[in-house]
Amino acid sequence: MLRDTTEVTCTPEAIFQFFEDMESHYLQWHPDHKLFRWVTGRSLAVGNVFYFEEVIAGKLLKKNVIFTRIEAHSHIEFAPTFWLMRLFLPRLLFRIEAAAPKVCRFVAEIHLRMGPLAARLNKRQLNAVREHMRLEGVNLKRIVENQVQSNYASIGA
DSSP: OEEEEEEESSOHHHHHHHHHTHHHHHHHHOTTEEEEEEEEOSSSOTTOEEEEEEEETTEEEEEEEEEEEEETTTEEEEEESSHHHHHHOOEEEEEEEEEETTEEEEEEEEEOOOOHHHHHHTHHHHHHHHHHHHHHHHHHHHHHHHHHHHHHHHHHO
8 A cells, every 4th residue: 555644734624625626626736637527426426437647657647536435524535447457456545634623634545456576566656656645745735725824814804
């Protein structure tokens, strides 16, 4: 499993809303994100499908995924729609955990099925995925915290 954790000064609702508005955020979330679109549905709901493209380790990846578990403000889980891909990549998830008052822990996980030999042979690609996940966490923090500050300023104005 690959995991990245980022602390964000916000409420769990703010991070969840970031994902509800993914069409607006996908390209600014990471410089290697190329395309996001809803295939079925247009929200975080079990059964909805979305398509995305991103570049990792110099390769353009294109994926259709389906939401398999959604818990409002705390858990977003999805998996590839193609059954063969699910054998190697059974699930991806984002968890939002309250860490302190007005601070959340954003956890991204990619669950992979591969043995030690495959992990060793794919070390460069796995390291590129880890770095991609790290930068997504950093950018999510920046985007969400800026939105929270902007919302706070507009309320106080």
